Amino acid sequence: MKSDKGFEYNKKRHYNVAVVGGGIAGISAALSAARLGKKVLLAESSYILGGLATSGLVTIYLPLCDGLGHQLSFGIAEELLRLSISRGAEGDYPDAWFNNCEDCVAKRSSQRYLTRFNPHVFAVLCERLLRENGVDILYGATMSKLSKNKSGDSVSSITLITKTDSYVIYSDSFVDCTGDATVFYHFGAETFLPYHKNGNAAWYYELINGEYRLKQIGSCFYISSDKVNEGISGLDGEENSAEVIKSHSIILDDFIKNGDVSKTHALATLPTIPQVRMTRMINGVYRIKKTDDKKNFDTSVGLFGSWLEKGPAFELPLETLYSSKIKNLCAAGRCISVMGDDMWDITRVIPVCAVSGEAAGVLAALSSDFSNIYVRDVQSVLSDRNIPLHLNEIGL
Numbered sequence: 001m002k003s004d005k006g007f008e009y010n011k012k013r014h015y016n017v018a019v020v021g022g023g024i025a026g027i028s029a030a031l032s033a034a035r036l037g038k039k040v041l042l043a044e045s046s047y048i049l050g051g052l053a054t055s056g057l058v059t060i061y062l063p064l065c066d067g068l069g070h071q072l073s074f075g076i077a078e079e080l081l082r083l084s085i086s087r088g089a090e091g092d093y094p095d096a097w098f099n100n101c102e103d104c105v106a107k108r109s110s111q112r113y114l115t116r117f118n119p120h121v122f123a124v125l126c127e128r129l130l131r132e133n134g135v136d137i138l139y140g141a142t143m144s145k146l147s148k149n150k151s152g153d154s155v156s157s158i159t160l161i162t163k164t165d166s167y168v169i170y171s172d173s174f175v176d177c178t179g180d181a182t183v184f185y186h187f188g189a190e191t192f193l194p195y196h197k198n199g200n201a202a203w204y205y206e207l208i209n210g211e212y213r214l215k216q217i218g219s220c221f222y223i224s225s226d227k228v229n230e231g232i233s234g235l236d237g238e239e240n241s242a243e244v245i246k247s248h249s250i251i252l253d254d255f256i257k258n259g260d261v262s263k264t265h266a267l268a269t270l271p272t273i274p275q276v277r278m279t280r281m282i283n284g285v286y287r288i289k290k291t292d293d294k295k296n297f298d299t300s301v302g303l304f305g306s307w308l309e310k311g312p313a314f315e316l317p318l319e320t321l322y323s324s325k326i327k328n329l330c331a332a333g334r335c336i337s338v339m340g341d342d343m344w345d346i347t348r349v350i351p352v353c354a355v356s357g358e359a360a361g362v363l364a365a366l367s368s369d370f371s372n373i374y375v376r377d378v379q380s381v382l383s384d385r386n387i388p389l390h391l392n393e394i395g396l
């Protein structure tokens with residue numbers, strides 16, 4: 001036996017870009033920054049990439065198009081969709097979008113550019129992709145503390161707690177992809193909560209008679225404001241635990257309706273993170289809103305549509321990703337700066353998280369003082385990646 005020397009606290013590491021949270025936004029941000037030659041860390045509190053999309057079993061990659069035959073989201077958003085089904089799709093294979101066709105617009109108007117993927121395969125493929133691009137992944141690492149610089153306008157380091165030790169990460173810039181704006185919150189920046197709480201969702205996979213299927217019980221759609229005592233914020237540990245226990249119970253009761261476990265019947269996969277939609281967002285320099293549909297922004301860094309209806313098409317202004325008060329911290333994913341729960345419901349989904357993630361990765365790679373960033377530099381990197389940034393570039 002060897003004597004145990006005990007924990008090593010505060011191991012120091014240095015990066016150009018540190019991304020906190022390995023969901024779709026974090027994967028996209030880390031990949032995007034690494035492709036600019038930066039030394040990138042992706043810290044994730046669980047031991048799998050993908051966040052809600054994989055651990056939360058939200059396995060529908062919602063549309064990259066406007067529902068009228070026009071593709072809006074490109075770049076990493078499209079790359080990840082294709083990657084997610086590169087070893088096969090669970091459903092909704094987007095043929096009309098993958099094949100050239102004579103009547104493409106007609107076909108693409110009736111089939112939206114979305115798909116269904118397997119969460120486990122997708123998670124491992126994302127991990128490989130990030131490693132191939134040189135991203136350091138630190139699993140089991142929860143960001144719990146933050147230090148500011150002397151003037152109090154930048155993050156100088158964050159502390160990640162792992163199994164038995166802790167890391168102090170110094171970085172030129174940081175990207176908050178926690179889904180809950182946790183890094184901004186720790187900084188003491190202004191953040192916003194949704195008006196509506198999250199309803200219950202209990203999505204799981206069941207294997208039955210050779211069929212492996214996603215059971216979508218509850219939708220977590222937001223609770224109407226007159227039911228103030230129902231639903232959860234998604235931010236409170238005890239509340240989340242109670243909700244997860246409730247979901248587990250709903251899942252088991254649903255599963256045993258089809259009989260007990262047998263060779264042909266298994267409860268295949270449980271979600272391993274709370275299935276919550278909107279929890280907390282940053283107060284950015286700009287808050288995008290529903291009436292910005294078809295609006296042109298000089299500072300646009302990507303395009304996206306609405307999964308809820310056909311037609312809407314938005315340009316994403318860079319200013320939705322950072323606040324005026326912090327120079328080297330930006331956000332991506334479901335916690336970017338929006339106005340109103342209706343708009344939040346549009347921006348929180350997988351393709352939009354990838355669009356904001358890619359843009360945030362470029363921003364963080366190019367600058368550690370966003371107040372002095374030349375938007376054109378960010379845009380030029382994205383344009384070089386063949387990403388349309390304005391609706392007129394795709395004929396809208």
Ligand SMILES: Cc1cc2nc3c(=O)[nH]c(=O)nc-3n(C[C@H](O)[C@H](O)[C@H](O)COP(=O)(O)OP(=O)(O)OC[C@H]3O[C@@H](n4cnc5c(N)ncnc54)[C@H](O)[C@@H]3O)c2cc1C
Pocket residue numbers: 020021022023024025026043044045046049050051052053058059060061062141142143144177178179182201203218219220273275276277332333334335348349350351353
């Ligand atoms: C019931 C339900 C159904 C949905 N259906 C769909 C759908 O069909 N299609 C679709 O496109 N979208 C759907 N969504 C929404 C979508 O899946 C998510 O909003 C999106 O995947 C969020 O991505 P994200 O990267 O911003 O955040 P998340 O997926 O929340 O990822 C955040 C990551 O950060 C990690 N993290 C958090 N805090 C810390 C910390 N302090 N330190 C380190 N790591 C941390 C988490 O472990 C997680 O991996 C649904 C959501 C719900 C709840």
